[in-house]
Amino acid sequence: MxxxxxxxxxxxxxxxxxxxxxxxxxxxxxxxxxxxxxxxxxxxxxxxxxxxxxxxxxxxxxxxxxxxxxxxxxxxxxxxxxxxxxxxxxxxxxxxxxxxxxxxxxxxxxxxxxxxxxxxxxDEQYRNALSIGHTACHLASLALNRAVADRWTKDVRADGLGAPDFDAAAIASSLIRENGSTDVFRLNKSLRRKGFTTDGLSEELSAIEAATSATLAAWISEDAPVHIDVSGPGLTDRRSWVADLAEASVSIPCGGTHVSALSELGSLAVSLELSDVDGTPTLTMLTDAAG
The missing domain is CATH 2.40.30.130 (Elongation Factor Tu (Ef-tu); domain 3)
Incomplete structure (x- = not known):
């Protein structure tokens, strides 16, 4: 054939x-x-x-x-x-x-x-674990965007909730794990030229982590429904993750799998770590669902 x-x-x-x-x-x-x-x-x-x-x-x-x-x-x-x-x-x-x-x-x-x-x-159990991890990843990226919004000195593209889209501007890699995700952001010269300031970031990291976690807890408590918008049935047809939060419905282009409601995440733990990778400052965010 x-x-x-x-x-x-x-x-x-x-x-x-x-x-x-x-x-x-x-x-x-x-x-x-x-x-x-x-x-x-x-x-x-x-x-x-x-x-x-x-x-x-x-x-x-x-x-x-x-x-x-x-x-x-x-x-x-x-x-x-x-x-x-x-x-x-x-x-x-x-x-x-x-x-x-x-x-x-x-x-x-x-x-x-x-x-x-x-x-x-x-394998339904493994699929569900990855779906939890992927929804957690998107939700955490939106929460982090909000937590670092005051670090921008120039206008940049906003995310679906109106915050400067740090995730889109800085993401280097994203790994969806069972019940969690690992996201790595480059804090390089290009990002700083766009208006993101890294001064004092190390000292404020705990506060940013706490703000991100608080936003996530508030969103999860709403038990917002989640679905995938599709433009067609084919592999290359456009698909977007959509969460109907109380403040607004937000969408992110995505070809992955997800849970159907934020309550399925249980609670989310976020940890942030700064490091240096080949001379480039890097921020790593670990997001894990407690179930």
């Missing part, structure tokens, strides 16, 4: 952890794994373009009941002739003439065939 010409239909934005699917394409990739391309999937893949949330844990169940472990689900793309996996994808999403798909990597001896019908079954 030829390579797909339409994006994989993804079901995880709505919280799905199980679906029936048809095998569209099979291909052995560089590491020897077998890439399984399905017409649709509930399995969240890691995206090499911004690998904040990793792959779901999942199995493909054949019509005979045999379970095939998915070692990793990865965003892949094809120009109709070649399948590119993960970091080898040479274009951005939406590039004309390209199709983006979820490659389910399995053992080379999986004994699947194109047109086979399978059931995708995602």
């Amino acid at each position: 030829t390579l797909p010409t339409t994006d994989t239909v993804v079901l995880y934005p709505a919280g799905s952890t199980r679906n029936g699917a048809v095998v569209l394409h099979l291909e052995t990739v560089a590491d020897g794994s077998l890439a399984v391309i399905l017409d649709e999937t509930a399995c969240h893949p890691v995206d090499a373009g911004w690998p904040d949330q990793g792959s779901d844990r999942a199995v493909l169940v054949t019509s005979s009941g045999r379970e095939i472990a998915v070692t990793e689900a990865v965003v892949a793309a094809t120009d109709g002739e070649t399948l590119f996996i993960g970091t080898d994808v040479p274009v951005r999403k939406g590039e004309e003439g390209w199709t983006f798909v979820v490659a389910h990597l399995v053992a080379p001896d999986a004994a699947l065939a194109e047109r086979d019908e399978v059931t995708v079954v995602v």
